[in-house]
Amino acid sequence: MSAERPPTRTSGPAAAVGVEELARKLDSRDVVGVSIGWVDNNGIVRSRTVPVAELPAASRRGVGNTAAFAVFDSHDGITFAHEGLSTPSGDVRLTPVLDGPLGVTAQSGLPGFAWVPGRQLTGDGEPWAYDQRAVLERQLDRAADAGYTFVAGFEMEMVVSHEDDPHEPTGDVVPAHRGPAYSANAMRDVSGFCRALLADLAADGIRIGQLHAEYGGSQVEMSLSPLPGVGAADAQVLARQTAHAAAQRHGLRLSFAPVTTLAGAGNGWHLHSSLSGPDGTNALAGDGPHGLSPAGLGYVAGLLRELPGVTAVTAPSSGSLLRRRPGFWASAYGFWGVENREAAVRLVPPSALLGAEVTNVELKASDASANPYLSLAVVLAAGLAGVADGAVPPDPIGEDVGTWSEERREAAGITALATTPERARADLLGSALVRDVLGEDLLGAFVACRDADAAWAAPRTADEVVASLRWQY
Template sequence: MRTVTEELRERGRELAAALAADGVAGLIVAWVDNNGIPRSRTVPVSTLPQVAVAGVGVTTLFAVFDTNDAITFAAPGLGTASGDVRLVPQLDRITRLAGQPAFAWAPGKQVTADGGPWAFDQRSVLERVVAALDADGYSALVGYEMEFGVYEQAQVPEDTALLAAHSGPAYSPHALLPIDDFVAAVMRDAEANGLRLGQVHAEYGPAQVELSLAATDPLTAADQQLLARQTILAAAEAHGLRVSFAPLPTLAGAGNGWHVHTSLWRGDENLLAGGPEGPRGTAGAGYVAGLLRDLPAVAAVTAPSIGSLARLRPGFFAGAFGFWGVENREAPLRYVPGSALLGEDHANLELKVSDASANPYLALAALLSAGVAGVEENLVPPPPVAQDPGTWKKKERAAAGIAKLPGTQAEQEEALVGNPRVTAALGEETLGAFLAVRRADAAWAAERDTEEVLAAWRWKY
């Protein structure tokens, strides 16, 4: 019987031969740091037999890179420049990139030098949470709506002006005509890359487009969100365009939310099934209540950047206040009921306080942990809100128990550190590194106005 190492090496040989026969030169092994920024190593496909077993070396300090690529040594366990881990491609997720035919892509997992678990690996955090859900008899489906701005390339590198590649009207087919070839390439390449799209359309803001990914299991959803970025950026580059996934590319423009739709299942039963009043069963209600209870801490992970905080403005469908509603697009937690047309299993809960600056693995780990805790504790949510509390007086919001979500890094940190469920899901080491880079970003931003910060991070994600 072959050992695991021998099986991995043989699988690497098979993949290397198949990729080389298709004209693929390199494999991009990607992961996401604590700022939501994709990082990668690219290896020749001929090395796959070795890389499949031992990975490729990367510094431990990627866990404490801030958004400006500066390194903070303020996280426990990552206080020096010494140390290395191995980045191992997930072989079952290798995808030949339709928009970059000389390359294939795979998500990577960071392990210790002896192949053991590394405490700061974000993908492993979500793996643990999914395993815990499975042990308790639950599963989840996750789908993303990804908003982004599409702009003309600058004529000279020094030109920082944003020239919209389309100018609307919002949601109109006319809006996409100027970028027709780009949109067609995204759709073709996404399908070739194994991404199931729900729809693509012009969004509300000038230059804005939205793409939705079909729901799948949490790990696949996080991986595919990362693959979708690569797919979109490659199509934009091929068509002379620039894409910004930033939560808020500029104060004058629309924000880009990456809304997360989740449903919780027990066997074949969608626990969120229900109608216009909300989830029918106590478990679905508990899921809503759990997320609502922990929303300030969850948002600190799902919308963690200075750009995220600038985006959370009342009246912008961003979810600035802590409440839930049925089909209420101003609610940070928007319940989407099933229907006779779509079926009861269509029911899901949308988190609007989510964007590209979140690490998707940590974001889903926080979200699912909070929701399932509400189910296990039989929590009951308050009545859903159909209005926009941003138009209410403060005393009206206070009477309804509705508070504004944290608006500064310090407020987010306080909410996160004080939440035992979300901190337990992340783990002590990951939490320490995450907070270290949040503080580094906040310190850098404190010396600059918001527009300068947004401009500096516009193309990072």
């Protein structure tokens, strides 16, 4: 899978222009505020906005932010169950990452505002143990030490709803397109939104491979072009803001939530990843089985053996567990296959038409309730561990194992992935690799958030849980 870099912006990284000059250029484009964004442990995008004139000061000393954001749950409750953050005291500095892969983006769909990813530091300017971006950066450094560049991209599914309907005052989904799935008719229903989205994505420097109506009711998917390293997560976060803004301008409302209705297919954010070697070629491709190199086989095997712990990070919410059903292409069982869309780990192999560079591994158990930086970090770590060990995966499966008997799955060593908070928690804590990637502090906060979500959901119906998360994403 070859990476594509976004086009250069006039408001690009501060490495190219000084921050004072950057602020002047933003001002010349009628930007009045710069939103510094980060993603919490529930996949929810948070932000603080500074006037454009304050950007230089914010770049030097950051802006104040409560440490409690690390223990916000999915319903904006604050849990103090994690010992490291057990009081309302504590402050961190949210600093704009001006020299990151995307720099600062003047948002075409939100005139007057720019977007920049944030980094969370201690008051002394040191790395904060709960900063998710830093977790990914550590794994990227490990990959570089091993001679690899990590490349990733997300397929982002979303449900498109009419925002206001006098007959639907309860916040239900009011479908904006009538289908059929993948049809031109469905796209015509939302053509104004789609036109604005494509234009805004291009103007914001976010490249996508395609945009289409999906299988679910009133569902649309955009596939982000792959990017190296932390840029893949930054682009995913910005793409969300771009899509929400385009929908709002057309009287529509988006939901990226894992489940928007219990009867629906749900939204996945399928995570495609690969490794590039020192020469820039795809390190997963080779002349071995299924067109894989030894590194490619190890990458698949590493991800597969760590799958339970990895998916506790990449699809962590109550909604994620409700989405995980056989027959919904939602990764109900832990197995891999070549182009098998029911498999949790799907290999996209080289082909005569596409060549070797297309080779990548798709993790289907991934959704909007995950922090993208943590998701990429645990996927990369699992894959690299398999490469380092020279691991070899079992034979791929080309069938829907959900149609098999329990005895046949057991004989093949295939188990269901977690569908309860208790099982997901055990999978998370049972993975030494995931614990190492997150670190004990962040792991403790992450588990506290999951426990708080589970406690909130326990006395409620599945419909109530779905409704509570529907418009959080």
